[in-house]
Amino acid sequence: MRPRSRPLPRVVAFLLALGLVGGAARPVAADRVTPKKGPAVRGVVSRTDAEVVVNRYRAKNPAMTYGVVRFPAADVRRVDEDPPTAETIRRRREDLAPADVAGRVGLATYAVSQKWVREANRCLEEALALEPTHAQALALYGGAARFEAARRGRPALVPALRTALTAYLGLDAGPARAVAARSLEAEHGFPARPEVLERAWRSARTPRGVTADVAVTFRADRRPGATWTYYVPPGYDPFLPTPLLVALHDAGRGGREGTTVVGSGRDAATLYLEAAQARGWILACPTAVTPSWAGGDADAAYVLDVVEEAAARFHVDLDRVALVGHGTGGTAAVAIGGGRPDVFALVGASGAPSLVAPTAAARAGTAVFLYHGDDDPAAAVGSTRAVADVLLKGNGDVVYLELTGLGHAFPSDAMRELADVFRGKRLADAKRPDDHPRSSFARAASPAELKALGDPAAAWIAPR
Numbered sequence: 001m002r003p004r005s006r007p008l009p010r011v012v013a014f015l016l017a018l019g020l021v022g023g024a025a026r027p028v029a030a031d032r033v034t035p036k037k038g039p040a041v042r043g044v045v046s047r048t049d050a051e052v053v054v055n056r057y058r059a060k061n062p063a064m065t066y067g068v069v070r071f072p073a074a075d076v077r078r079v080d081e082d083p084p085t086a087e088t089i090r091r092r093r094e095d096l097a098p099a100d101v102a103g104r105v106g107l108a109t110y111a112v113s114q115k116w117v118r119e120a121n122r123c124l125e126e127a128l129a130l131e132p133t134h135a136q137a138l139a140l141y142g143g144a145a146r147f148e149a150a151r152r153g154r155p156a157l158v159p160a161l162r163t164a165l166t167a168y169l170g171l172d173a174g175p176a177r178a179v180a181a182r183s184l185e186a187e188h189g190f191p192a193r194p195e196v197l198e199r200a201w202r203s204a205r206t207p208r209g210v211t212a213d214v215a216v217t218f219r220a221d222r223r224p225g226a227t228w229t230y231y232v233p234p235g236y237d238p239f240l241p242t243p244l245l246v247a248l249h250d251a252g253r254g255g256r257e258g259t260t261v262v263g264s265g266r267d268a269a270t271l272y273l274e275a276a277q278a279r280g281w282i283l284a285c286p287t288a289v290t291p292s293w294a295g296g297d298a299d300a301a302y303v304l305d306v307v308e309e310a311a312a313r314f315h316v317d318l319d320r321v322a323l324v325g326h327g328t329g330g331t332a333a334v335a336i337g338g339g340r341p342d343v344f345a346l347v348g349a350s351g352a353p354s355l356v357a358p359t360a361a362a363r364a365g366t367a368v369f370l371y372h373g374d375d376d377p378a379a380a381v382g383s384t385r386a387v388a389d390v391l392l393k394g395n396g397d398v399v400y401l402e403l404t405g406l407g408h409a410f411p412s413d414a415m416r417e418l419a420d421v422f423r424g425k426r427l428a429d430a431k432r433p434d435d436h437p438r439s440s441f442a443r444a445a446s447p448a449e450l451k452a453l454g455d456p457a458a459a460w461i462a463p464r
Contacts, residue, residue, distance in 0.1 A: 029087075030058060032080040033071065041069050045079060052076045057388055057400035060420070061413055066374065066385075066402040084110075087424035089119040090435070093126075094423060101127045105137050112140065122435040125150060129157040153189035155239045156436070161188040165239050168197065169204045174459035177201065181460070198456035199441045200238035203314050208234045210273070212266045216286065217452035218309040222298075223289050228306055229265040231276050231283035232314065241317035241437035243281045244310055245422070246303065247272045250327025250351075251288035261288045271326060271410060275419040284310045293325075293332030300336045305448070307343065311440035312449045318438040319427040324348035324369070324418065326410050327379065334358055334368070334387075341366045345425040348418055350410040353379035357387045362396030365428025369421050370400045371414040378408040 031045040033054050043056040053062075054069045089111045096103040104127035111120035124141040127134060129151065132144070141147055151157035155165055164184055171177045181192035209231065216226040236242060247269070252262035265285035276283040286306045293299050303323065310316060323344045325333035330349025337347030338358025348369035349355060355370075362368060368391055372384040381402065388400035399421050401414055432438075445456060 029082040029085045031082055033069075034077045034080070035071055036075050036077045043069075045081075047073070047079070049073060052079060057392070057398070057402075059399055059401040059417060061401055061403070061417055063403055063413070064401055065404065067400075084114055084116075086116050086119050086426075086435075089114075089116050089123075090426075091424045093119070093123055099130060101131045101134060101137075104130075105134065105140070108137070108140055118432070118435040125157055129159075153191065154436075155190070155237075158188065161190060162239070164188060165190070165200070169201055169238065171201075174461070178460035193442075194455075194457035194460055195443070195445055196439070196441045198459055199312065200315060201459075202453070202456075203236075204238045206232055206313065208232050208236060210269055212269070213264070213287070216302075216306060216309065218305045218312075218448040219301075220452070222305075223302055226287065226289050226302065227265065228284060228286040228309075229269040230285065230310065231269060231273060233277065233280045233282070235280055236282070236314070238315050241315050241439050241441075243279070243320035243422070244284060244307070244314075244316045244322070245272060245276055245281050246284045246286075246307060246310070246321065246323045248293060248303070248323070248325030248329030248333050249285065249288065250325075250329050251291055251293050251332075252328070253291040261291050263288070268326070268329065272324075272415070274412065275415050279419055279423060282310065282314050282316065288329075292328040294328075299332060300339065303332075303336050304340070304343070308446065308448065309452070311443075312445070312453060314440075316440040318440050319429070319432070320345055320422075320425065320437070321427070322346040322348065322422050322425070324350075325352075326350045327408070328353060331355060337361065337366070341428065343427075345427045346422050349384070350414060350418075351376050351379050351408050352384060355383045355387045357390040359390065359394060359396070362391050362394060362398065365397065367421065367425045368396060368398040369418050370398065371410065371418070372400075372402050373406040373408065373411075374402055374404050375406070376408045 030042040032040050032042050033045060033052055034040040041054045041056060043054040044058050044060055046053045050073055052071045052073055055064060056067045056069065092107055104123040108120040108123035111123065124137050127137045128147050138144055155162050168177060168180050171180060181197050184190040185192040212229045213227045216228050249263040249265060249268035265287040268285035269283060272283055284306055286303060289302060290299060307321060321344055323333045323337035330352035331354055334347050334349050334355055337344040338361040341361040341364035344366060346367040346369060347358060350371040358368060370384050370388055372381045374381055388398055391398035401417050
């Protein structure tokens with residue numbers, strides 16, 4: 001769950017006010033190559049002794065040729081690498097081994113030097129959770145007393161609390177869980193809130209792996225018979241918020257009148273499953289109720305209801321929710337997600353037949369990932385190229401990957417690039433107090449949850 005806010009040191013508050021600490025708006029990162037003749041080019045740079053290659057669309061796949069600029073190394077005056085971003089720090093932290101204390105302290109030192117204080121603090125807190133007496137980490141963080149205050153009530157930082165929470169999950173009787181909840185608060189500072197503890201208890205009983213074609217229960221009266229398929233990773237911890245990837249399938253038109261939906265959420269789950277498995281993400285894939293996701297506001301409400309249900313059933317990191325889709329699902333994902341920068345950290349499309357640039361969302365900080373095959377027989381590439389150019393011109397956080405000779409597929413190389421882009425993203429919010437996940441279980445239960453799943457507090461009441 002999200003930790004309690006705590007006062008920031010004066011120096012950090014001053015840097016925040018100046019916009020010099022992670023979370024404040026900064027230009028999107030891109031390296032800059034200045035040739036001896038001609039204008040400079042910005043993008044993702046790769047180099048050999050003989051050549052400097054710039055992907056202006058910021059994709060890393062070396063097979064991409066569209067929009068890629070190549071310079072003989074001898075013709076390049078200079079290459080300026082963009083300063084690291086908060087995303088850079090997060091990626092490097094994710095790549096560290098779980099028990100790597102020295103790696104976290106070293107990364108924190110580097111993050112502080114680049115003025116990414118929130119990200120540095122998270123690295124230090126994780127290092128001190130592993131080795132509470134680490135002298136360098138304590139000095140950088142501000143001492144043992146500050147760390148002890150910060151870690152109280154945080155399962156990710158207190159092994160004894162994690163053990164107690166695991167014991168809570170094993171209790172069958174609701175009143176016994178109510179007693180245990182009061183103990184958790186008294187001994188470990190973990191709030192005795194049923195919406196947190198009982199949601200975790202309930203979600204712990206959800207089967208891991210793929211569950212296909214189950215009814216959407218939130219506001220089910222609006223769309224009878226709607227279903228979704230979801231995936232829960234084997235390592236899912238009900239007390240640790242997990243990123244959520246929402247994927248929309250290519251919903252073709254079927255039947256004599258063209259009014260039935262071709263494809264399903266189960267199909268989308270098959271397409272995106274490898275990425276979710278590799279990163280340990282929750283995957284949610286609704287089946288369209290209108291062909292081609294052409295239901296407008298009704299489809300947008302449907303997708304948001306699925307997000308709300310997923311975030312009530314599973315412990316979701318609300319700062320890390322992505323909405324992506326293939327074919328007409330991609331068109332819908334960008335249209336729906338582009339209208340909700342308060343919900344989605346990233347929106348993405350592959351092989352979309354048409355796109356409207358989500359410029360407002362991009363200005364608000366939403367990341368955009370686009371993929372298209374240059375020979376796609378089902379959807380011409382022109383619309384995707386045009387949207388990528390609009391977003392680049394506006395300095396939007398966009399990555400566009402285009403590959404040759406792969407038709408309407410969403411190839412594994414593109415899926416891996418999407419996953420790599422998403423893993424560093426967070427919901428744009430310059431006011432967040434730290435870089436820890438934001439808990440969906442910490443929210444009050446909505447009327448839709450109370451109707452579909454019941455009141456989390458009801459289980460704690462002993463029957464009379």
